[in-house]
Amino acid sequence: xxxxxxxxxxAAPPAPSPPRFDNAYARLPERxxxxxxxxxxPEPRLLRLNAPLAAxxxxxxxxxRSEAGLGLLSGQDLPPGAEPLAMAYAGHQFGGWSPQLxxxxxxxLGEVRDPxxxxxxxxxxxxxxxxxxxxxxxxxxxxxxxxxxxxxEAMHALGVPTTRSLAVVGTGEAVMREAPAPGAILVRVAxxxxxxxxxxxxxARQDHDALQRLxxxxxxxxxxxxxxxxxxxxxxxxxxxxxxAGLIARWMSLGFIHGVMNTDNMSLSGETIDYGPCAFMEAxxxxxxxxxxxxxxxYAYVNQPGIAQWNLAQLAQCLLPLMxxxxxxxxxxxxxxxxxxxxxxxxxxLALFRAKLGLETPREEDAALIDDLLTGMASxxxxxxxxxxxxxxxxxxxxxxxxxxxxxxxxxxxxxxxWAPRWRARLAAEPxxxxxxxxxxxxxxxxxxxxNHQVEKAxxxxxxxxxxxxxxxxxxxxADPFADHPEAADLALPATPDEAVTATFCGT
Numbered sequence: 001x002x003x004x005x006x007x008x009x010x011a012a013p014p015a016p017s018p019p020r021f022d023n024a025y026a027r028l029p030e031r032x033x034x035x036x037x038x039x040x041x042p043e044p045r046l047l048r049l050n051a052p053l054a055a056x057x058x059x060x061x062x063x064x065r066s067e068a069g070l071g072l073l074s075g076q077d078l079p080p081g082a083e084p085l086a087m088a089y090a091g092h093q094f095g096g097w098s099p100q101l102x103x104x105x106x107x108x109l110g111e112v113r114d115p116x117x118x119x120x121x122x123x124x125x126x127x128x129x130x131x132x133x134x135x136x137x138x139x140x141x142x143x144x145x146x147x148x149x150x151x152x153e154a155m156h157a158l159g160v161p162t163t164r165s166l167a168v169v170g171t172g173e174a175v176m177r178e179a180p181a182p183g184a185i186l187v188r189v190a191x192x193x194x195x196x197x198x199x200x201x202x203x204a205r206q207d208h209d210a211l212q213r214l215x216x217x218x219x220x221x222x223x224x225x226x227x228x229x230x231x232x233x234x235x236x237x238x239x240x241x242x243x244x245a246g247l248i249a250r251w252m253s254l255g256f257i258h259g260v261m262n263t264d265n266m267s268l269s270g271e272t273i274d275y276g277p278c279a280f281m282e283a284x285x286x287x288x289x290x291x292x293x294x295x296x297x298x299y300a301y302v303n304q305p306g307i308a309q310w311n312l313a314q315l316a317q318c319l320l321p322l323m324x325x326x327x328x329x330x331x332x333x334x335x336x337x338x339x340x341x342x343x344x345x346x347x348x349x350l351a352l353f354r355a356k357l358g359l360e361t362p363r364e365e366d367a368a369l370i371d372d373l374l375t376g377m378a379s380x381x382x383x384x385x386x387x388x389x390x391x392x393x394x395x396x397x398x399x400x401x402x403x404x405x406x407x408x409x410x411x412x413x414x415x416x417x418x419w420a421p422r423w424r425a426r427l428a429a430e431p432x433x434x435x436x437x438x439x440x441x442x443x444x445x446x447x448x449x450x451x452n453h454q455v456e457k458a459x460x461x462x463x464x465x466x467x468x469x470x471x472x473x474x475x476x477x478x479a480d481p482f483a484d485h486p487e488a489a490d491l492a493l494p495a496t497p498d499e500a501v502t503a504t505f506c507g508t
Contacts, residue, residue: 015499018068019059021081023385024221025111025193028213033085036107038075039128039138041183046070047142047468048149050166053189057166058115069085074169075107075127077371082109084129090204091197091264092314099103099204101197102132102345105140108193119221121193122166125186142170143179143459145291146471148186148275151456154478160250161243162187162272174434182463190271192222196311197264201317208321215322218268225353233322236331238337241312248308249348251481252301253356254449255384256283257428260297263314279501280449282494283381284374290452290501307347310339355444357423358389358437360430368420374425376419380410383494385449392441394420394425396434408462446481450474450493452501 046069053060063069071077075084077353086103093101111119117277125148126140136320140488149165156162171183194214202210215233219226229235247270251258258265259277267273271314277291286302294300299307316334323330353370354362377387390406400407430437458471479489495501 018079021110023083026083040392043172044074045170054126090201091195123188142184145184192269245344253352255502284384348448387447448481453495453499
């Protein structure tokens with residue numbers, strides 16, 4: 001995901017000095033953004049620093065903890081080379097067109113190069129109003145900021161491409177939501193912040209020069225192989241389609257529901273972005289919705305692959321003018337790229353779920369075996385994460401007596417008993433020994449996810465008394481989610497009826 005100009009550099013220890021910034025996006029014409037400084041905050045305070053991520057970026061954790069580092073992380077005092085700006089974009093929100101959205105409470109500070117030479121954006125979320133704020137205050141409350149910090153880092157540990165969380169900074173002031181809440185800033189890291197909606201912004205204005213400049217920027221930054229293609233814009237579309245199909249397959253394999261898959265929330269870097277009303281399913285059902293604003297289930301779990309294809313079709317439309325002098329001539333190739341998405345997704349999904357069942361060699365009957373298991377899990381309200389994790393504990397030969405860890409999760413255990421012999425017959429065709437198969441399953445099916453009720457408990461403690469101990473305990477297991485962590489077994493359990501969180505909310 002680096003351009004040829006981003007030649008790998010030798011790894012070096014983090015420098016005890018300010019990061020060296022660049023901002024390639026700031027070199028685009030000014031209609032791409034609005035130059036903007038962060039709001040002034042009364043008492044910035046570093047609440048959380050992700051030291052391992054700082055080291056990965058080649059940044060000194062000690063410097064980031066210093067007064068100068070806090071100036072950077074809060075946007076109050078930026079080092080040379082940082083050029084804060086709010087990016088312009090548009091988008092379809094729940095299917096409805098919004099011609100101008102943009103960073104209404106966020107600023108792109110610029111890019112740092114990690115020790116491998118890759119450019120990584122540093123981005124402040126909750127840094128104050130911009131011209132794109134649409135009457136909002138541009139600020140963020142501590143709860144949603146910590147929620148994104150938790151979810152993004154959990155997704156990374158689960159192997160999902162995602163934006164990352166470098167730091168959480170308290171602003172020292174209250175923000176008004178339903179009630180006054182502590183204000184905070186999230187310092188976000190990504191390989192890029194260009195969205196499908198960024199292309200839509202310029203396509204809606206028929207600004208073909210801007211579309212070309214934007215495509216060149218994204219190709220150089222995230223899809224350098226496309227530059228060598230006969231039609232770079234088509235190669236860009238094909239590359240993004242492949243990335244997104246794989247990304248959504250990973251979401252589905254973990255029971256993750258993004259909750260707000262608007263086109264302005266689909267990143268051209270192939271990373272999960274903008275953790276608002278998202279959640280991990282507990283009891284499996286394909287129609288599950290958690291987002292309080294998704295009243296008609298547009299972004300339900302089962303709809304995510306189709307919505308991704310719909311979003312990609314909007315991107316394809318924007319790229320048509322770059323593919324041929326007459327955009328109509330580019331339609332067949334662009335349509336073929338979009339039509340290929342379900343097949344790419346299906347292959348990725350099948351491979352991921354095969355791994356969860358301990359299957360290494362593909363067979364034609366595997367899709368039916370997986371889908372029949374999921375149908376049974378839905379009928380029996382089986383916890384998605386625990387249901388798959390339990391399979392890794394079962395022997396390759398057995399029955400109801402040995403299968404109790406899995407059977408106990410089903411309302412009607414005989415439904416599991418009817419499926420299990422088919423699975424074992426399929427395992428018999430696998431060459432791996434039982435212990436190796438079980439280890440591979442554990443590596444594909446986590447023991448821990450950020451369960452809604454545990455996240456809410458950690459947030460409540462942080463908000464009500466700045467007690468970050470529950471958050472630290474949760475983050476410790478989420479950083480290593482495929483291990484068992486018996487000392488934290490309670491964090492693996494689904495919510496009781498009294499603890500259940502059935503709706504999640506947008507941070508704004």
